[in-house]
Amino acid sequence: MLKIFPSILSADFSRLGEEIKLVEEANADGLHIDVMDGKFVNNISIGIPVVKSIRKCSNLFFDVHLMIEDPDKYIKNFADAGADGITFHIEATKDPFNTINLIKECNKKVGISIKPETEIPDKSILKDIDLLLIMSVNPGFGGQKYIEAVNEKIEKLLKIRYENDLHFDIQVDGGINKDNILAVAKCGADIAVVGSAIFSADDKKSAVLELKNISSL
Ligand code: DX5
Ligand code: ZN
DSSP states (O other), rough: OOEOOOOOGGOOOOGHHHHHHHHHHHHSEEEEEEEEEEESSSSSOHHHHHHHHHTTTTSEEEEEEHHHHHHHHHHHHHHHHTTTTEEEEEOOOHHHHHHHHHHHHHHHHEEEEETTTTTTHHHHHTTTEEEEEEEEOOOOOOSSSOTTTTTHHHHHHHHHHHHHTTOEEEESSSSTTTHHHHHHHHHSSSEESSSSHHHTTTTTHHHHHHHHHHTTO
């Protein structure tokens, strides 16, 4: 069944703890935390102190999505702050194996993210990771439109995973809502990241439940 990780990028940060509680009560499968540095992407979001602070009020799996240059520099900080999984962009590092090792040394789940235009990484990388995050919008902002061409990429990745007996999860992030989540599930994704379709809804809890219902049809 497709897992749903709400992305707090679209949450009301003045009441972040309460909003996280709501999605937790709706049995969200994890919490997606978007970190942006204003360099790798053209936006700045949240960082280490926020992760540390919300760690105190949630037991959800913390899935930290680093959209930053030079991720190696900050892996340990995010691990210490309470991340359970750390995903970095393959476009942001010269030596992905080094970044993978740094995350592993912290005993955290390793994720690699690719932008919509980026090719699927080589098998030598795929065999070393727990998660491959396919961006279905250009990273930087919530509320963008889902890029349909990504569906083909999900199916291609599924095939590579099967043919090579690999075990990473396939996560899709950006523009997912109640109109397209079933298609994302049917393509074979394991985890859908959903930001504005949950946190911009009047009833956040019902929004998660509805997405769960639709994706299990
Ligand atoms: C975009 C972020 C996404 C974003 C998704 O750069 O990585 O996680 O929060 O938000 P929606 O679901 O609104 O596209
Ligand atoms: Zn994200």
